[in-house]
Amino acid sequence: MLWTLTMHAHDAASERPILNDPYAAELLARVDDPPDLGLSLGGNTPLICARAKLIDDIARGWLARHDEAVVLHLGCGLDSRVLRLDPGPGVQWFDVDQEPVIDLRRRLYPELRTAVAADVTDPASFDLFPADLPRLVLAEGLLMYLDPAGVDATVHGAMTRGSTLVADTVAPWVTWVAGLQPAMRAADTGFASSTADLARVAPRLVDELSLVDATATRTGGRTSTAVRLFALVPHARNAMVLQTYERA
Numbered sequence: 039m040l041w042t043l044t045m046h047a048h049d050a051a052s053e054r055p056i057l058n059d060p061y062a063a064e065l066l067a068r069v070d071d072p073p074d075l076g077l078s079l080g081g082n083t084p085l086i087c088a089r090a091k092l093i094d095d096i097a098r099g100w101l102a103r104h105d106e107a108v109v110l111h112l113g114c115g116l117d118s119r120v121l122r123l124d125p126g127p128g129v130q131w132f133d134v135d136q137e138p139v140i141d142l143r144r145r146l147y148p149e150l151r152t153a154v155a156a157d158v159t160d161p162a163s164f165d166l167f168p169a170d171l172p173r174l175v176l177a178e179g180l181l182m183y184l185d186p187a188g189v190d191a192t193v194h195g196a197m198t199r200g201s202t203l204v205a206d207t208v209a210p211w212v213t214w215v216a217g218l219q220p221a222m223r224a225a226d227t228g229f230a231s232s233t234a235d236l237a238r239v240a241p242r243l244v245d246e247l248s249l250v251d252a253t254a255t256r257t258g259g260r261t262s263t264a265v266r267l268f269a270l271v272p273h274a275r276n277a278m279v280l281q282t283y284e285r286a
């Protein structure tokens with residue numbers, strides 16, 4: 039979560055911001071020992087910010103159609119989405135993450151009353167949220183860290199009837215390659231599931247966007263050329279996708 043926060047801050051300070059998160063830099067300045075992304079992680083900044091921007095846009099569109107609703111922002115980390123989108127008074131927004139993250143989030147965003155500590159893979163966690171309103175579930179940079187059983191439990195727990203899920207997932211080969219990433223290894227983390235695991239348990243797929251394409255179109259110069267060339271490699275365009283699912 040500190041990696042993505044740092045990427046949001048770098049993006050906002052860049053000449054051509056993609057997300058332009060107005061909160062990340064100030065938040066990061068209050069974190070002791072912020073991470074050094076290095077070349078390899080830092081290179082993911084446009085991809086991560088294109089992902090966040092697309093999710094913001096989809097959520098904004100959904101909120102425009104739902105005055106009274108519930109939003110579950112699962113695995114929210116330190117992301118400022120609720121401030122960026124500023125939902126109306128009829129929207130109950132919940133920022134959900136693991137307890138240590140929520141403790142930190144409450145210290146960094148003392149004015150927000152949206153944070154809830156819960157394990158998304160525990161079905162009982164979802165008893166905390168109203169189930170009688172249209173529901174939007176956002177899972178950004180979360181599902182790939184869960185194993186297939188965790189993805190199953192999260193999707194089934196979060197998705198009430200009539201709900202919409204917007205989540206990014208990675209191709210099976212990315213799950214494997216991520217395990218070789220030095221920064222991932224140093225942080226003792228890695229991916230544990232893929233798009234195939236989500237597709238197996240999720241309801242009706244209504245939209246899919248390639249985050250590789252989204253990065254190519256939102257960057258310029260050498261970065262865009264490099265991403266466009268990468269997209270020509272077989273299976274590369276679907277390395278990371280943003281999917282929208284609906285439950286009837």
Ligand SMILES: C[S@@+](CC[C@H](N)C(=O)[O-])C[C@H]1O[C@@H](n2cnc3c(N)ncnc32)[C@H](O)[C@@H]1O
Pocket residue numbers: 039042043112113114115116117134135136139156157158159177178179180183
């Ligand atoms: C890569 S971070 C992404 C954070 C944020 N969505 C963003 O894009 O900046 C993944 C987040 O998922 C949270 N997470 C992982 N497993 C979880 C679980 N079982 N229950 C709740 N949150 C979880 C982590 O604590 C972390 O904050």
